[in-house]
Amino acid sequence: MAGSAGADPSPEAPGTPKLLTSIHLTEDPGEKDLVAGVLKQARDGGCVVIRSTRVDPCRSRYRQAVRLAHASGWRPEEILILHGMLLPRHRLLLESRLAHLLGPGPEGKRNPDRPHRLLVLATGVIEQSLDLDFDHGVTDLCPIDVAVQFRGRIHRHAVNNPHRASWCRTTRLTMLWQKDPDGLPLVEPPDFEAGRPTGTYDGLVYAPYVLTASWHTLTQRQDDDGIVRLETPRDSAWALESVYGEPIHGAGAVQELLDRTHAAYRHALAAEARQAEKRMFHPYTRRRRTPVATYELASGHAHGDGDSGGITGISAVSRLGEESVDCLILYQQPDGTITYDHQGLLKADLGRRSPDRDVTAYRRQQKDLLANTIAIPTRWWNGRRGLQPITDWPAHRQPALRNKPVILIAPDGTCLSGPLGKLRYDHTTGLERI
Secondary structure (H helix, E strand, C coil): CECCHHHCCCCCCCCCCCEEEEEEEEECCCHHHHHHHHHHHCCCCEEEEEECCCHHHHHHHHHHHHHHHHHHCCCHHHEEEECCCCCHHHHHHHHHHHHHHHCCCHHHCCCCCCCCEEEEEECHHHHCCCCCCECEEEEECCCHHHHHHHHCCECCCHHHHHHCCHHHCCCEEEEEECECCCCCECCCCCECCCCECCCCHHHHCCCHHHHHHHHHHHHCCCCCCCEEEEEECCCHHHHHHHHHCCCCCCCHHHHHHHHHHHHHHHHHHHHHHHHHHHCCCCCECCCCCCECCHHHHCCCCCCCCCHHHCCCCCECCCCCCCCEEEEEEEEECCCCCEECCCCCCCECCCCCCCCCCCHHHHHHHHHHHHHCEEEEEHHHHCCCCCCCCHHHCCCCCCHHHCCCCEEEECCCCEEEECCCCCEEEECCCEEEEC
16 A cells, blocks of 8 residues: 555655765676675675675575685674575564664664674565665666665665765665676576577566666766766656656667567566456445445545545555465474474474464464465476476375475475475575575
8 A cells, every 4th residue: 555646745845855876887797706896895894785686696696795704804694695585484583683783773873783894685675664774785787766765775874874984975876787798788588589598587577678778767877987876856757757658769779679678568568457457356345335446446536435434545556476386384303393493492383273262372373384484486386497296295194284385394404395306495595496
């Protein structure tokens, strides 16, 4: 749910906070040089976040950072990783730790627990409801609106400004991009049928056209040093309209790439619109029993009319996500005991629990099971490395595990039951295919 458009501050409104941001467009130097450069730059101070579009590069960059830590004068515990393929049990603990280290201090004062330096490797989850303040941010090429949102985690708390290291006193976001053989941004995934054997899988996360248009829009505004200086919210409307408005024309060498990717973009949007129309729901309000179409839930006059009068101007927003399967991951200790944690301290409650008999025990069990449940993309079942069909996974006799896709893993992360030999889970780096 989003608030009424009328509630949002306009760029011209007095008191609207103005954020100055420098975006440095730079060619991706590769994970080793990138990580080594950040470790060197922040060695004497600085809390830095490197945002990856996908989990695999995030994990690879983290491992590279840990390998280089000692030689660079860092301790491994000063390097953290956060992404969506961690069990909620582990992810929530990490988010709490980050909030403790990088969150606001008491009553607007400087956080006394803020570290002198820290490196966080993350995906887009770093932007979700986390009130964190980094001194510097690095991101893969991403849509311009995503970059503006990510910028909200850089120099977030003004009380920290006088204490930032000299190299990161200016609010700067580094945006990495990869060159294709023609010197243009690499934005499309590999397509062997189209004779394109190389590419970036980031183009499966963000529309290649949006990536290209964002790159072009920013390059048109950069100065001789490759810096783009934006002021939000003043430049927000211009930036969004440049990328998501009318198709870009007269872009020189990048025009062919824009045209090709725009056609695919329009085709994808049309397909999503058809799916949205097919899935449209018609809810009823209790007060009038009046059918309400999805479009009538949008912000505006007489819209947002919920139960008991409702609140006008509420916008209902939905989006299509990647298809996935919720799987329960539990640890099996050497003696056969099943636990929620790798240390073996939290024995799993797998008995029959009913809200009619003991609602407290039932809720505690369900909460614990959800904390060990992770959404696995359905695409992991495809290809030569595909997981075994869930119907081939062994059944478990414990009442709480019946009719659930269950993966049992050893304390070291080895898969013991389920897709044997296909998955590995580590409480620090998360779930991955092997």
